[in-house]
Amino acid sequence: MAEKVLMKGNEAIAEAAIKAGCRYFFGYPITPQNELPEYMSRRLPEVGGVFLQAESEVAASNMVYGAAGAGARVLTSSSSPGISLKMEGISYIAGAELPAVIVNIMRGGPGLGGIQSSQADYFQATKGGGHGDFRLCVLAPSTVQEAVDLTMEAFEIADRYRNPVMVLGDGIIGQMMEPVQFNKEIDPADLPKKEWATDGARGRPRNIINSLALDPQDLENHNLVLKAKYEQMKEQEVRYATYLLDDADRAIVAYGTTARIATSAIEMAREQGIRVGLIRPISLFPFPEKVIAEAANRLDSFLTVEMSLGQMVEDVRLAVNGKKPVFFYGRTAGMVPSPEEILEQIILMGGGGE
Amino acid sequence: MKEEIIMAGFGGQGVMSLGRLLTYAGMKEGDEVSWMPSYGPEMRGGTANCTVIISSKQIPSPLSSQPDAIIVMNLPSLDKFAPCVKRGGAILLNSSLINKEVDRDDVKIIKVPANQIANELGNTKVANMVMLGAYLAHKRIVKLETVKAALQDVFPARRHNLIPINQQALDRGVALLN
Structure with a gap:
């Protein structure tokens, strides 16, 4: 077992993502999750990753869309009003069947609301959140150690279903410190290759990543494929x-x-x-x-x-x-x-x- | 064993560090620990507080509505938290900055001239460690040696030159009650 370290929830989630082989973070600051991007801005360059503070939440979520499409393990994090802004990209990511992990450290709302702890984004997180018939897999930790474990699992689930996964914490989980252990470390080079990724079509037929389907029958068929994944999650991912x-x-x-x-x-x-x-x-x-x-x-x-x-x-x-x-x-x-x-x-x- | 402690003071008085040090020491001794800061729009001069829980069992709520002890560095903190302290609990107050009598007779009141002692040591910033020393003499929830050793881990390397004076401040706090 690894040594116990005392960490804030936000920092622990960030380190867990790195341990899960995530090397790309795109975000935009907002309390009470700022320690997460701050930690990433320091740690990701150390492991050869990319930290990018985007010009807006919408931009950040579309950068996640791009990185996920290229096959990377990618993370974004925000708090309630910021997640609302990211929902455009999240709906596209779900529609295009891409794996990504989104952390929401919830604060009081609606609107700009306040900065103290809240759980008022349950509907948004679990009923789709953006437009269209889609679901996120949503994991809710109650300790800092569980935040670490669920963040690492979130990347696995995202890859398994090619679907965005949300780690849904409240301000207290983000801000509090508890002892944590990191018992696993994944080298991104060891992850299985994503055959569907748009990472250059040299020597193979091209892959297409898209969420547009103008023929309603095609689009309904696509929605039924998505629904089958959600049904499979209901069988296999209940915790x-x-x-x-x-x-x-x-x-x-x-x-x-x-x-x-x-x-x-x-x-x-x-x-x-x-x-x-x-x-x-x-x-x-x-x-x-x-x-x-x-x-x-x-x-x-x-x-x-x-x-x-x-x-x-x-x-x-x-x-x-x-x-x-x-x-x-x-x-x-x-x-x-x-x-x-x-x-x-x-x-x-x-x-x-x- | 379960101890819930709230520490509070002006921003800059080191209450967050005090809490982290105690939490870290608890972890090193194999206890369950949690540290929860207030995170309002605080700044230097405003009030700040954190809740530390040290327990032999898994910690349910990381918040405390009835702490076993409070460590208060200034008057607004005393006024805010004194009414919450559990009957039979303790109030450790910084008597250098608080000269108000506490109107509770069901808790132990421990007056610590923390700033005065810190100034005698030559650095007013170690007042928080004087308070912690006094708290540890009141309740040996963790060993003094563990706390002293934990300074190495909690302080960034560039601040390690300040470890001896922090250790002296801890000793002076302990000595007040012995």
């Missing part, structure tokens, strides 16, 4: 964790930092004899609907807690499918729910909730 669920009569569903705060609340509730457990989605798309649907057969009620006014709760309700009540508690715009507030809600669940 979640549970805590104290076995003897529980009720459960909290929460992701990212909120899941950790909910864990503190669960420990307080357990001291009072309340049998509450946690389901923590790690992949937000594909959503871990089966584990929630199964839990709905056994548990009395669910409480979704988010740093938003209620986004993931819709997916929880779809998974529970009316079998049991699903309550919601959220703080938003940079306000963070406290364990005490969540504990109050846990107690209310037993009494019939809202």
Whole structure:
């Protein structure tokens, strides 16, 4: 095992990308993810990579499109308003079936919003985000070590499906420091060659990367190919964790930092004899609907807690499918729910909730 | 074992470094640790704070609504965080800059003339290390030796000339309580 080092989430994600063989970063600054590009600007030249601060987010995401098309492992990162700007390129990347990794360290919105931690971009991240019928694979870490592990996996998943993958963190994940280990290091030269890449057609038929298809039948066929990939992700890429669920009569569903705060609340509730457990989605798309649907057969009620006014709760309700009540508690715009507030809600669940 | 500490002060008083050093030392001793900074639009002269948690178990929330201890370097920080401290916890305050009585009788109040001691040592910037020394004497959450050794890792190489004076400041803080 590698030695533990103490790193900020933003820096750890950057180093994880380098360890995953990423040598290209295109971005534009925005709080609270600035340590990520800052780290890349220092580290990428050391490993023969390219760091480029673009003139805008739109430009950066189209540079990612270009690098991904040429077959490179490529990263961009931003925070909420910046991700909105990048969505044009992200839709093109998804349409052209290219692998790329996008990090969103969420802040309060809408609009320019604020700079404190938020989870209000769940809809944007998991329901496509840009125009057209497409999905990102979305991974949501709750510790700095998990941010490292998921970032490295994100590159693998992106290559496997030729689809953009988003690492969705909140401001707290980006800013906090925790010990991390990097147990793997990939040399980009060892990665399998991407036969579809537009890297010069000498000696082979030309490859074309494009997201334009003017014949609607062709375009529908293409969309069905994309849909088949998303269905395959639902079979193979679901990730979640549970805590104290076995003897529980009720459960909290929460992701990212909120899941950790909910864990503190669960420990307080357990001291009072309340049998509450946690389901923590790690992949937000594909959503871990089966584990929630199964839990709905056994548990009395669910409480979704988010740093938003209620986004993931819709997916929880779809998974529970009316079998049991699903309550919601959220703080938003940079306000963070406290364990005490969540504990109050846990107690209310037993009494019939809202 | 689980200890939640909030350290707070003016930007430039070294509360972030103080937190990082303690966090690093906890990691070196094999504990679970987390360090969470406030990251508002702070600047030199504004207020800054960070939350450090050191635990023998995995850390759920990295935030603390009821810290076991606070280390406060200036008056606004004392006013902000004194009401949150857990009953039976501790308030370590920089008495060189704070001459206000704390109206709580359910916590331990430890007054540390941190700037005065730092000035005696010849560098006002080591006031944060005096506070940390006093905290470690209050609660030996990590060994003093581990903290002293961690200075090597936390300080960039160009600042290693400042390690001896930081170590002296830690010792002076410890001595206040012994």
